[in-house]
Amino acid sequence: MSTHPNASGLDQPPPARTMSRRRLLAAMVGSAVAVGAGVWASRKWAKPIPGGAVMNPRLFTFVGGETGTWSVLQIKAVVGETLPDVKRLDILNTTVPALPDAAKWRLHGVTSNERYATRAEKDLLVAKQAALGRPGATHAALIPIRKNAKWWGLTQDERRGIFEDRSHHVKTGLKYLPAIARRLHHCRDLGENEPFDFLTLFDYAEADSAAFEDMVAELRASEEWKFVDREVDIRLVREGV
Numbered sequence: 333m334s335t336h337p338n339a340s341g342l343d344q345p346p347p348a349r350t351m352s353r354r355r356l357l358a359a360m361v362g363s364a365v366a367v368g369a370g371v372w373a374s375r376k377w378a379k380p381i382p383g384g385a386v387m388n389p390r391l392f393t394f395v396g397g398e399t400g401t402w403s404v405l406q407i408k409a410v411v412g413e414t415l416p417d418v419k420r421l422d423i424l425n426t427t428v429p430a431l432p433d434a435a436k437w438r439l440h441g442v443t444s445n446e447r448y449a450t451r452a453e454k455d456l457l458v459a460k461q462a463a464l465g466r467p468g469a470t471h472a473a474l475i476p477i478r479k480n481a482k483w484w485g486l487t488q489d490e491r492r493g494i495f496e497d498r499s500h501h502v503k504t505g506l507k508y509l510p511a512i513a514r515r516l517h518h519c520r521d522l523g524e525n526e527p528f529d530f531l532t533l534f535d536y537a538e539a540d541s542a543a544f545e546d547m548v549a550e551l552r553a554s555e556e557w558k559f560v561d562r563e564v565d566i567r568l569v570r571e572g573v
């Protein structure tokens with residue numbers, strides 16, 4: 333039987349209501365083999381699959397288990413339910429239709445267009461930001477986040493007001509570029525039972541660990557974080573190249 337991540341992020345048999353959507357997704361992605369290319373598995377091309385469909389090249393899967401490039405240092409619940417402890421994290425630029433042997437959880441997310449950044453902010457980000465996977469970036473954090481119903485009930489302009497005008501998310505983050513590299517994955521529209529709304533991923537050199545802590549603390553103290561009702565902080569390390 334196929335499995336389905338429930339609200340806790342663990343794999344469970346799918347609820348009847350979402351089964352057909354899962355099957356459709358499985359049909360679309362076929363039996364795509366999970367292949368990781370390089371540290372961040374960044375594969376830029378769309379992979380054709382049997383039946384003529386094309387796998388979404390923006391889809392990433394994070395598998396917590398016994399294999400993968402990253403050793404897990406710590407999994408800590410910041411708010412809400414945690415995820416089970418695992419030894420390693422694998423990051424795959426594809427879907428993973430079933431939970432691999434010995435893995436305890438998997439999370440899916442897609443990269444997407446910006447919702448909140450203005451042109452001026454985007455230009456500043458593009459000018460300063462680094463890509464994930466630099467040789468010296470031996471430390472990483474995967475921070476899955478869910479926001480509450482109140483947040484999702486707001487309008488776009490109300491959310492932008494909280495996100496930037498009052499919480500200064502971009503202004504704060506910009507201070508830490510290019511030391512910290514990041515990638516944001518959206519999960520909310522993948523299905524009804526996704527355990528998180530976002531999977532946020534960062535990497536940095538060991539020397540920038542303290543700066544990363546400062547940044548996370550600053551953001552968590554902001555008004556935006558009052559709407560976060562589940563957040564798990566997963567810290568990772570790998571050998572330098």
Ligand code: HEM
Nearest residue numbers: 445446447448449475477502505506508512514530532548
């Ligand atoms: C490296 C510093 C950071 C920068 C430059 C940065 C920048 C951004 C930008 C520009 C967006 C908005 C994208 C859009 O317009 O849709 C965003 C969204 C987001 N960021 Fe950050 N960020 C940083 C650090 C963090 C950290 C440390 C976390 C988590 C602990 C985080 C969590 C999020 C989340 C959850 C969203 C989605 C918000 C939403 O759509 O409701 N960011 N970030």
